[in-house]
Amino acid sequence: MPTSIAIIGAGIAGLTLGQRLAPMASVTLFEKSRGLGGRMANRRRGEYAFDHGAQYFTARSEGFNKVVTEALAAGSLAIWPQAVPTLTSAGATTADARAGETRYVGAPGMTGLANHLCAGLDIRKEATVASINSEENRWRLSDADHGDLGLFDIVLSTAPAPQTARLMPPTFSGHDALAHTRMSGCFTLMIGLDDKPDLGFDAARIEDETLSFVAVDTTKPGRAGKPALVVHSRNDWAEVNLETDRADVTERMLAALAKCTGRDFREAPWIDLHRWRFANVEQTAGERFLFDPETGLGACGDWCIGNRVEAAFESASSLADTITPLLQKG
Ligand SMILES: Cc1cc2nc3c(=O)[nH]c(=O)nc-3n(C[C@H](O)[C@H](O)[C@H](O)COP(=O)(O)OP(=O)(O)OC[C@H]3O[C@@H](n4cnc5c(N)ncnc54)[C@H](O)[C@@H]3O)c2cc1C
Structure with a gap:
């Protein structure tokens, strides 16, 4: 077996x-959402499409560059944007200090890379793992209704x-490292327009108390639909406002956007x-990943290495490097 x-x-x-x-084992993925990609997400609403998570990413390691090159050739990725200037709440704009580094986006939406990577895998969507219990030296997974997942x-x-x-049982050796990790929230505002906004940039960082980033998503290659803007809050601002009324958060983000761009999108x-x-x-x-060979429990993700799509890839690749010889030994 x-x-x-x-x-x-x-x-x-x-x-x-x-x-x-998957080439060496019987692998099943469980994903709680309907779509793939996690925080590399996109969403369609009427005539609009928004990438409401990661906006673009870079590839620095040899391993990730190989995957990116294949996905580019398959049309699942595209290059965007050429430049990312910085806006300030005082209305000033500074040029992109990191211009020259190639940035990538999924195509035709940000889930393009996930849709490329899912080929041939057994993936159960809308399946939330709620508990992991020990049973005869193996692990029994169940969903929130105590339904058996195997x-x-x-x-x-x-x-x-x-x-x-x-989620991890108390016996998992990675709990100390997990407790050491800290993650913060973010609010993303999605604005659909009738006409191109002509802001003078495709994407911009924002130096402001409330906002951190704005993108004209419809300038990304392969995007159909009417003009769409995506605006991210700052993470520290989101942490303070996680339970604030959503209408209030929206209003404050729109007000900050008006200050930084000189444009009012309230209507x-x-x-x-x-x-x-x-x-x-x-x-x-x-640590690059967490793994306990005695129990067979492990974990990985961007939170092991850093806040980037490539960090998620690198963490998973390192964990796979460790598990592969164990599978080959049988
Ligand atoms: C607003 C925002 C902007 C960002 N901008 C950028 C950027 O510009 N560039 C960049 O490089 N990175 C950016 N990032 C970070 C980037 O998206 C992440 O680093 C990367 O996508 C993390 O991938 P991951 O696979 O580690 O985790 P995730 O993408 O979070 O994947 C984890 C998956 O696990 C699923 N899941 C969770 N619990 C369960 C459960 N109990 N059962 C089943 N499934 C479960 C989730 O639904 C999710 O699909 C951004 C992220 C956000 C949110």
Whole structure:
């Protein structure tokens, strides 16, 4: 019987693990959402499409560059944006200090990379793992209604660190590292327009007390639909306002956007808000991944290394490097 492995989460870390381990084991991924990609997310609303999580990413390591090159060739990724200037709340704009580094986006939406990486994998969508219990030296996974999700030799969580900490049995050796990790939230405002906004940039960082980033999502390659803006709050501002009334958060983000761009979007035909409870890695676990060979429990994700799509890939690749020889030994 091949080793059975459950992977919790089908973001970049989960899918990377799946691709690496599936040739040597019986691998099942469980994803609580309807779509793949985790925080590399997109959403369609009427005539609008928004990438409401990560906006773009870079690839620095050889391993990640290889995956990115393949996905680019398959049309699942595109290059965007050329420049990311910085706006201030005083209305000033400074040029992109990091211009020259190639930035990538999913195509035709930010989930493009996840959709590329999911090929051939057994993925159960809308399946939330709620508990992991020991049973005859293996692990029994159940959902929130105590529905059985199966019995596995190895269980690997790629959920954000606080969710992984809640899920993992007390015997998991990674609890100290999980407790060391800190993640913060983010609010994302999605604004749908009838006409191109002509702001003078495709994407911009924002130096402001409330906002951190704005993108004209419809300038990304392959995006159909009417003009769409995505605006991220600062993470520290989101942490303070996580339980604030959503209408109030929306109003304050629109007011800050008006100050930084000189444009008032309050009358836009579509305005929506998304709250990310765990968006940004403030403090990493300090280890590239967590794995306990005795129990077969492990975890990985961006929170092990840093706040980037590539960190999720690197953490999962390192965990796969460790597990692969164990599977080959049988
Ligand atoms: C607003 C925002 C902006 C960002 N901007 C950028 C950027 O510009 N550039 C960049 O490089 N990075 C950015 N990031 C960070 C980037 O998105 C992440 O680093 C990366 O996507 C993390 O991938 P991951 O696989 O580790 O985790 P995730 O993408 O969080 O994947 C974890 C998956 O686990 C699933 N899950 C959780 N619990 C369970 C459960 N109990 N059962 C089943 N499934 C479960 C989740 O639904 C999710 O799909 C941004 C993130 C956010 C939120």
